Amino acid sequence: QVQLQESGPGLVKPSETLSLTCTVSGDSISAYYWSWVRQPPGRSLEWIGYIYYSGSTTYNPSLKSRVTISLDTSKNQFSLKLTSVTAADTALYYCARTNYGDYAGSSPAFDIWGQGTMVTVSS
Amino acid sequence: QSVLTQPPSVSAAPGQKVTISCSGSSSNIGDNYVSWYQQVPGTAPKLLIYDNNKRSSGMRDRFSASKSGTSATLGITGLQAGDEADYFCGTWDDSLSALVFGGGTKLTVL
Secondary structure (H helix, E strand, O other): OOEEEEEOOOEEOOOOOEEEEEEEEOOOOOOOEEEEEEEOOOOOOEEEEEEEOOOOEEEOOOOHHHEEEEEEOOOOEEEEEEOOOOHHHOEEEEEEEEEEOOOOOOOEEEEEEOOOEEEEEOO | OOOEEOOOEEEEOOOOOEEEEEEOOOOOHHHOOEEEEEEOOOOOOEEEEEOOOEEOOOOOOOEEEEEEOOEEEEEEOOOOHHHOEEEEEEEEEOOOOEEEEEOOEEEEEO
C-alpha cells in the first residue's frame, strides 16, 4: 500500500528556512499531485501547496512568497521549503497524496496522508 | 477565523445519527465540490468523502454527505465510540485561489 513519511528538523530558528522531505513508498511519485498541509496545535488545517508529477506547482497565495515545493523522482520524494519562518509557522506538517475527483470541476482532495512531523520555530 | 464555518462540537449517543454542517459562500462551496476528513486525536486526517457525496475507498456506508447551495452536511449513522474525532470540511475557493478548510467539529459519542 502507498505510504508517505515526512522527515526534517523539528526545531527551526526564527527568520531561517524550514525544510521538509516526504518519501513516498508503494507507488511511483510520477503520477498524482502531492501536497503539503499544516496544522498549528489545537487548530484547523491549512493547505500550503502542491506539485504535479510534471513539476508544475500551485501555492496558497497566503504563503506563496515564502514557499517552494520540489520533486525528486529518482528518490520518489518531494520537498517543502518555507523561508523567513516565525512562531506563526509552528505546526504539525503533513504531506499528502492529492487527487482531483471524478468531475471536470472537482476540487483536490487528500486521500493518503503521512503521519505528520512537528516543527517548532523558536530561538 | 476559517473560511468555512463548522459548529465547534456535536454529540450524540451510541447508535444514534449525527449531522455536521459546513457553511461557506458562492466562491467556495457554492461553486466547487466538497470533501470531508476525519481526524482521530493524535493521528493524521483521513479522507471520508470527496466530490460532495462520494465515499473514499474503504469508507463504511454509515458515512454520507450532501451539498445544497453554499452549505454541505456530513451525516454519520449508527454512532460508535470509534467515531469520536474531529471532522473537517474542505473545498476550493475561487476568490482566494486556494484550498480551504472549515474550523473543524469535535464529535463526542456520549
